[in-house]
Ligand SMILES: Nc1ncnc2c1ncn2[C@@H]1O[C@H](COP(=O)(O)OP(=O)(O)OP(=O)(O)O)[C@@H](O)[C@H]1O
């Protein structure tokens with residue numbers, strides 16, 4: 054166990070890279086400086102490789118700034134770190150007292166020995182081969198190392214160990230931090246790969262995401278990865294604040310995210326749900342209760358956090374002691390993202406398929422979908438579990454019956470092929486849908502709840518409703534902006550307006566509320582030809 058060391062200000066006659074206040078001159082530390090970091094020696098070749106400007110974003114702490122990042126969006130990392138002094142300023146950052154970036158790099162390099170990537174704890178790959186280790190080394194480029202040194206300097210982490218996971222887009226490392234009383238706490242550090250991230254795959258999550266509007270610069274990988282990491286951090290904050298089991302977001306710097314470690318004290322991460330070791334004698338009961346737990350989590354995510362995970366599967370859920378933990382939320386989208394419902398349906402399919410393979414009598418995808426998006430009803434336990442049990446009891450047949458299983462499969466297939474409009478503008482055949490509503494078949498529309506929530510259960514008075522109308526357009530943005538303020542209060546997410554409200558004419562809404570009917574769809578929306586999406590055409 055090694056306490057955190059604090060770097061001090063170097064005297065004018067002393068080379069700053071070898072002197073530290075507590076340790077004085079330390080030859081061993083000097084030896085630890087990687088060759089690539091030894092920028093204090095003038096070397097034209099090397100200077101070209103290490104551009105000082107390149108490190109500005111690492112060393113720019115901007116304590117007196119306006120809290121906005123370079124993209125004009127609130128810089129949540131900065132603000133969050135500021136509001137969490139425990140995490141950010143355990144020690145006064147010595148780097149700030151130096152003038153040049155070179156000096157800062159040199160001063161921080163004394164922490165090099167604290168990054169020990171050969172200490173691998175990857176439970177998913179039993180035999181770590183050399184190739185994997187090489188990958189871990191590669192991802193820690195100079196910039197990443199500097200960020201980690203800076204975090205070590207501040208006590209966010211004290212040591213960084215080997216990879217828990219090495220993936221296509223990010224590596225996750227185990228780390229430890231020491232509290233004031235030197236209690237050891239495990240942490241996880243997710244490092245996004247700035248060179249490799251393929252934005253083609255990510256395009257569908259970014260397009261339509263207002264949080265990416267200002268900052269997205271698809272030509273600039275580093276900037277995109279930073280935004281991506283910010284998105285994960287911000288989503289984690291929301292999810293954690295909502296009391297959903299997930300890693301605690303601790304600190305973010307550029308593409309490096311520090312979070313709480315989900316695992317045991319010795320540094321072994323909890324298994325992914327797919328690798329969970331469920332005792333055979335209790336398997337049936339445990340798998341079913343985990344399924345019910347997950348449906349509750351998905352509803353809470355949607356209703357309280359206003360998020361859809363968008364990559365939910367047995368790979369992005371960790372399991373320990375009958376508890377599920379949601380991870381990997383960088384691609385999660387706002388519930389008003391143009392494709393959020395499509396992503397939700399995909400999450401329902403992937404998780405439902407997995408639980409079915411474990412022998413769980415699952416609910417139909419459509420039923421789960423309606424359960425998650427229904428505006429009224431419980432969003433807390435035990436109410437969530439009770440609502441799910443009600444869904445089971447209200448089913449006509451049990452899905453264990455052969456015919457019912459076949460019907461469920463057909464229903465799931467139909468549901469998965471259906472086009473889900475997110476807004477009235479996206480309803481591509483309004484006349485046909487209006488006709489169905491006229492024939493009393495409105496409940497067959499996949500978006501019926503989205504329409505219904507505009508007219509059913511009007512909880513607000515008329516005057517409240519009109520206030521809501523005015524702010525609807527900005528509601529999500531507002532909640533985003535507010536989330537960056539110092540209060541850290543995330544409860545506002547539970548008060549968001551129901552989806553679709555903003556698309557409804559105020560007078561229409563009043564009339565429809567009185568008559569308790571689905572609002573008339575304005576023909577103005579038909580002015581521009583709307584094309585059904587490709588997957589509907591191929592259906
Ligand atoms: N907070 C954590 N505590 C413990 N283990 C974690 C934590 N976060 C991630 N892991 C481990 O790291 C693995 C990868 O994490 P994650 O799913 O967030 O990365 P990823 O984005 O999927 O990376 P890639 O797509 O490149 O594989 C997880 O499956 C889990 O085993």
Ligand SMILES: [Mg+2]
Nearest residue numbers: 368369380381
């Ligand atoms: Mg993952």
